[in-house]
Amino acid sequence: MSATIVVEDGTGKTDSNSYVSAADLATYGTDRGVTISGTAEDLLIKAMDYLEDQRFKGNIASDTQALQWPRNYVVIDGYYVESTEIPQLLIDAECEIALAIDAGNDPLQDIGRTKSKTTVGPITVEYEKGTRDFTKVQRIDSKLRKLLIAGGSHAVVIRA
Numbered sequence: 401m402s403a404t405i406v407v408e409d410g411t412g413k414t415d416s417n418s419y420v421s422a423a424d425l426a427t428y429g430t431d432r433g434v435t436i437s438g439t440a441e442d443l444l445i446k447a448m449d450y451l452e453d454q455r456f457k458g459n460i461a462s463d464t465q466a467l468q469w470p471r472n473y474v475v476i477d478g479y480y481v482e483s484t485e486i487p488q489l490l491i492d493a494e495c496e497i498a499l500a501i502d503a504g505n506d507p508l509q510d511i512g513r514t515k516s517k518t519t520v521g522p523i524t525v526e527y528e529k530g531t532r533d534f535t536k537v538q539r540i541d542s543k544l545r546k547l548l549i550a551g552g553s554h555a556v557v558i559r560a
Contacts, residue, residue: 402439402441403441403442403444403445404441405417405418405420405421405422405441405444405445406418407419407420407421408465408466408486410469410482410484410485410486411470411484412461412462412464412465412470413465413466413467414464414465414466415466416465416466416467417444417445417448417466417467418445418447418448418494419448419451419467419469419486419490419491419494420444420491420494420495420498422440422441423440424491424495425440425443425444425495425498426440428492428495428499429495429499432499434499436498436502437502438501438502440498443498443499443501444494444498446497446498446506446508447494447495447497447498447501448467448494449508450507450508451468451490451493451494452467452468453508454468454544454547454548455549456468456469456471456474456547456548456549457471457473457474457475457547457548457549458471458472458473458474458481459471459472461484469486469487469490470482470483470484470485470486471483474547476546476547477546487547489543489544489546490544490547492543493540493543493544493547496539496540496543497540500539500540507540
């Protein structure tokens with residue numbers, strides 16, 4: 401059974417668990433030529449697990465709200481974000497994280513031991529020392545960059 405999504409609308413709901421509805425995630429994916437194979441509600445909840453761990457600018461608007469947003473004292477590109485606003489960048493970031501998870505790139509997946517050499521049949525690939533076997537999803541960082549305290553995000557995802 402899938403989770404029930406309660407979308408935060410900027411009022412500081414006590415029971416919200418997403419900034420995006422399942423229908424909006426499907427539209428976001430379709431607009432980018434991506435068909436979601438997983439359950440949208442499950443993907444959104446997993447995406448929120450990642451988002452809620454970020455260090456956002458400003459302060460939460462209420463001590464009773466369920467999520468990190470809405471927030472006070474947030475400035476983006478020189479303009480204050482209203483304390484009842486959920487920035488489009490945040491909504492887009494949740495969608496990007498959900499799409500990455502659906503594609504097998506979960507930013508909260510454990511990072512395994514680094515392999516320096518892999519051999520499959522007659523082919524051997526040797527990796528540069530100090531590198532990790534993961535995929536970094538730049539679209540996630542680009543959406544979150546203006547919302548986070550400097551150095552607050554490093555969206556590293558692992559490909560199995």
